[in-house]
Amino acid sequence: MNSDAETSARRTYSYLGPAGTFTEAALAQVPEARGQNWHTVNNVPEALADVVDGRSDAAMIAIENSVDGGVSTTQDALATIPGLRIIGEYLVPVQFVLVARPGTSLADVHTIAAHPVAYAQCLDWLGAHVPSHAHLPASSNVAAAVEMLDGTTQVDAAIAPPGIVEHHHLELLGENIGDNPNAVTRFVLVGRTVAPPAPTGADKTSLIVELPVDRPGALLDMLEQFATRGINLSLLASRPIGDALGRYRFVVDADGHVLDERMADALLGLRRFSPKVVFLGSYPRADRAIVHYPDRYADEVFVEARDWLRALISGEPEA
Incomplete structure (x- = not known):
């Protein structure tokens, strides 16, 4: 029998219950969650409130389905609840x-x-x-x-x-009554704000970005922050902000890590462009697929360009 001290030392994970859900199957993929306290909740906001209020160390929530697209409840919650970070993603085949x-x-x-x-x-x-x-x-x-x-x-x-x-x-x-045998739901493990883990080379960065004004080309301006730095987007979904008709925020999944020079440069561009950028986290991709990009977007190219500009400003002679 575990002592009270042992029980209190265990981590707590919230997930949409009861037992037997796809969310439970996603949480079962998390090695560090095995043997810990699993707490069932009734909905996504309750799971995230557990994390924010310290009742749970992390929460597993569904964010995207290959058939139905983004889970709007999750996207809206992540956009409006501060102090959260995505720390991992997990894929669960969906059959019924x-x-x-x-x-x-x-x-x-x-x-x-x-x-x-x-x-x-x-x-x-x-x-x-x-x-x-x-x-x-x-x-x-x-x-x-x-x-x-x-x-x-x-x-x-x-x-x-x-x-x-x-x-x-x-x-x-x-059994197997689903119409699409290849259906998959993507889940994310969400914790409180922490520094992102080191890049693995197979990473994803999630953001929520608002446009400054509703005008022709505004969305293109946002997308160019990624395109001009060679960053591929694996998800781009719009959600109404809710304060007026025609006002939308965009949920973005970008290939790469915030510590990659090209991604950091893109985030700086977004920060200058957008009235609100929410950084949801950089974390390893569930499929562990290595992110490839052209040589002109390699980290050393961005570093060399900054060193070149610094030399110009300091008056150093050009090599």
Whole structure:
């Protein structure tokens, strides 16, 4: 049995529960989280509040899906809650199962509970196997299945992650029911503000950038900060700021690390250009793919250019 001192020394990680969710599967990929305290929450703002208020050391949250794009709740929370840093990213293949109370058959299914995003990804299978069903929207697939099991909600079946059968005694009515077998959800581990880890060569930098004014070419001006420094963008998504129509912030994932000279130079350009730049973090890519770029954007090229300018200003003779 662990002592109170041992328990208090363990780190705490918040994640969207209950047990069996895709978020739990993402957290299971974090080596330093194994054997630590895992705390379930009901939504993304609650998970991030745990981190900000010190109840958790980090939180695992979904930020992007290969089918549905960015997770707007996460993007908006990261844009508006200060003091957070992304410290890692993890990819989880997304597949679904159809589950019901023990003894249920497909012929018995007339109502199905599921999160709207999950439901939309299973329409082909559902249309072929239970064409006359009705959909009951749910905030959580796993929670919907648990509520079905304990009788809290009167539905016949629920769409859920495959991991749910490891935690609950359920009738498995269908496996791999997702329409896209290659669907993947990207999760990020978020902690409090810390210095970024050293570059690995396979890194990603996440930012949120606001445009200074709504005018022709404003977005191009922002994108040029990256293009003129040879930086590829793997994500560019717009989200309304909310204070007026036509006002948007942009969620950006850029290949590279803030300690790379070209990335640092781009951030300086953004800072001069944008009224608000939120640095969300530089961290290793989940796929560990090395970032390649043309030689003219190598670190030493930026260093040489600065040394050249410094020599001009100091009056040194040109070599």
